[in-house]
Amino acid sequence: xxxxxxxxxxxxxxxxxxxxxxxxxxxxxxxxxxxxxxxxxxxxxxxxxxxxxxxxxxxxxxxxxxxxxxxxxxxxxxxxxxxxxxxxxxxxxxxxxxxxxxxxxxxxxxxxxxxxxxxxxxxxxxxxxxxxxxxxxxxxxxxxxxxxxxxxxxxxxxxxxxxxxxxxxxxxxxxxxxxxxxxxxxxxxxxxxxxxxxxxxxxxxxxxxxxxxxxxxxxxxxxxxxxxxxxxxxxxxxxxxxxxxxxxxxxxxxxxxxxxxxxxxxxxxxxxxxxxxxxxxxxxxxxxxxxxxxxxxxxxxxxxxxxxxxxxxxxxxxxxxxxxxxxxxxxxxxxxxxxxxxxxxxxxxxxxxxxxxxxx
Amino acid sequence: xxxxxxxxxxxxxxxxxxxxxxxxxxxxxxxxxxxxxxxxxxxxxxxxxxxxxxxxxxxxxxxxxxxxxxxxxxxxxxxxxxxxxxxxxxxxxxxxxxxxxxxxxxxxxxxxxxxxxxxxxxxxxxxxxxxxxxxxxxxxxxxxxxxxxxxxxxxxxxxxxxxxxxxxx
Numbered sequence: 001x002x003x004x005x006x007x008x009x010x011x012x013x014x015x016x017x018x019x020x021x022x023x024x025x026x027x028x029x030x031x032x033x034x035x036x037x038x039x040x041x042x043x044x045x046x047x048x049x050x051x052x053x054x055x056x057x058x059x060x061x062x063x064x065x066x067x068x069x070x071x072x073x074x075x076x077x078x079x080x081x082x083x084x085x086x087x088x089x090x091x092x093x094x095x096x097x098x099x100x101x102x103x104x105x106x107x108x109x110x111x112x113x114x115x116x117x118x119x120x121x122x123x124x125x126x127x128x129x130x131x132x133x134x135x136x137x138x139x140x141x142x143x144x145x146x147x148x149x150x151x152x153x154x155x156x157x158x159x160x161x162x163x164x165x166x167x168x169x170x171x172x173x174x175x176x177x178x179x180x181x182x183x184x185x186x187x188x189x190x191x192x193x194x195x196x197x198x199x200x201x202x203x204x205x206x207x208x209x210x211x212x213x214x215x216x217x218x219x220x221x222x223x224x225x226x227x228x229x230x231x232x233x234x235x236x237x238x239x240x241x242x243x244x245x246x247x248x249x250x251x252x253x254x255x256x257x258x259x260x261x262x263x264x265x266x267x268x269x270x271x272x273x274x275x276x277x278x279x280x281x282x283x284x285x286x287x288x289x290x291x292x293x294x295x296x297x298x299x300x301x302x303x304x305x306x307x308x309x310x311x312x313x314x315x316x317x318x319x320x321x322x323x324x325x326x327x328x329x330x331x332x333x334x335x336x337x338x339x340x341x342x343x344x345x346x347x348x349x350x351x352x353x354x355x356x357x358x359x360x
Numbered sequence: 361x362x363x364x365x366x367x368x369x370x371x372x373x374x375x376x377x378x379x380x381x382x383x384x385x386x387x388x389x390x391x392x393x394x395x396x397x398x399x400x401x402x403x404x405x406x407x408x409x410x411x412x413x414x415x416x417x418x419x420x421x422x423x424x425x426x427x428x429x430x431x432x433x434x435x436x437x438x439x440x441x442x443x444x445x446x447x448x449x450x451x452x453x454x455x456x457x458x459x460x461x462x463x464x465x466x467x468x469x470x471x472x473x474x475x476x477x478x479x480x481x482x483x484x485x486x487x488x489x490x491x492x493x494x495x496x497x498x499x500x501x502x503x504x505x506x507x508x509x510x511x512x513x514x515x516x517x518x519x520x521x522x523x524x525x526x527x528x529x
Binding site for chain 2: 041044045046072120121122123124125127128131132135138139142143145146149150153154165168169172185188189190192193196197218219220221223224225227228279283
């Protein structure tokens with residue numbers, strides 16, 4: 001949270017310098033809001049470098065602090081793969097290999113056209129960077145826990161094992177078993193993986209000194225996981241599941257003309273809802289946190305009004321504390337909801353319809 | 361457009377990020393799902409089973425002990441009853457033995473007394489017979505002495521006196 005504020009000092013300083021050039025106070029306030037919104041939107045979007053802070057000193061070039069990330073670009077024109085570090089751009093001040101870096105969005109652009117249409121970007125962006133960190137932390141953590149289970153077979157859990165076990169048991173007993181039924185064990189690894197994968201990314205998004213990267217709130221991330229769930233749900237669907245979609249038993253033929261398209265849409269809508277819910281909640285949380293921090297800069301008119309900044313900080317601090325605590329809860333809640341709904345959909349797809357006689 | 365930013369950009373998936381998310385997640389799923397979560401889930405299930413079994417065994421042991429205690433109590437009660445019965449029987453036996461001894465002693469005494477009476481009677485008779493014999497002998501001698509001279513010691517005289525003595529008996 002503190003470092004989130006540090007990253008905000010960058011906008012404070014950029015706007016501070018621009019404040020000298022504008023005379024009208026009214027337009028200045030508008031500039032501040034625009035600056036804050038742009039910063040927020042850039043923060044929740046993806047970028048080819050992990051920007052931490054920009055330090056402005058009077059009379060000097062602004063100093064950027066960012067973690068350079070590898071750019072992997074597949075050029076459509078040449079058909080070649082260009083691989084280099086984003087530090088080659090010197091924070092957008094220099095072009096490299098026919099590419100430039102947009103200093104505001106932090107995205108790689110084609111130097112000639114100024115767009116992203118001439119190449120496919122497979123770079124390790126800040127979101128991929130975050131996902132990889134999460135991947136390594138989780139993999140190590142879970143394998144440590146696994147070895148604890150093999151070493152201390154049949155004994156009470158200890159240490160990290162005792163910390164993770166209630167979560168694992170919760171997913172087994174309260175998500176998998178009641179919703180999927182007796183065949184739950186087949187789907188358990190997927191449910192646990194999805195839960196922990198979302199959870200770690202949600203939690204890493206709350207860590208400011210990593211940049212508070214909004215990876216699990218990115219539509220690409222949620223879409224990928226929702227697509228995995230879509231495959232799992234529909235590939236495990238049994239005869240009854242498909243029968244209920246294409247020819248709902250006990251329904252007049254002419255109704256099927258309406259019902260079947262609706263059911264088919266449902267097949268896609270279920271994962272789409274998973275995708276949008278996670279995206280909305282996590283991105284919304286990030287925007288809320290940043291907007292509250294932005295309040296300080298708007299009230300303080302970016303450092304020109306010290307009293308306003310102090311008042312803004314006083315208002316901001318307790319609210320931000322509360323919102324951050326809520327985000328921590330949301331991080332768990334949304335991982336749980338995604339897993340729960342996936343389990344419910346799988347359960348519906350593999351359910352044996354012993355009550356099918358009722359339809360006739 | 362909201363203050364120079366297109367919000368639709370947030371809703372546009374990015375090919376690279378979709379690729380990486382899917383790739384990392386699939387690797388994670390394969391690696392962790394197969395080699396960590398499966399064994400963990402199995403370990404938890406096994407342990408649950410062990411605990412359930414242990415609890416059932418403990419419950420059974422408890423009921424066994426209770427059963428044993430109940431059995432012991434019944435046994436103890438039975439033993440007590442039996443010992444009481446044995447004691448009572450012993451007491452009865454003692455009483456009957458004492459009574460019997462008392463009676464037999466009485467009978468014995470009576471018998472002895474009766475025998476003594478008979479003995480006395482027999483002795484008395486014997487004594488009387490002896491006395492009679494002595495008396496007849498004496499009388500004969502006296503008579504012989506008195507009338508010895510006049511009376512011939514003929515055979516007729518002897519027989520006559522013997523018959524007289526016999527008549528006395």
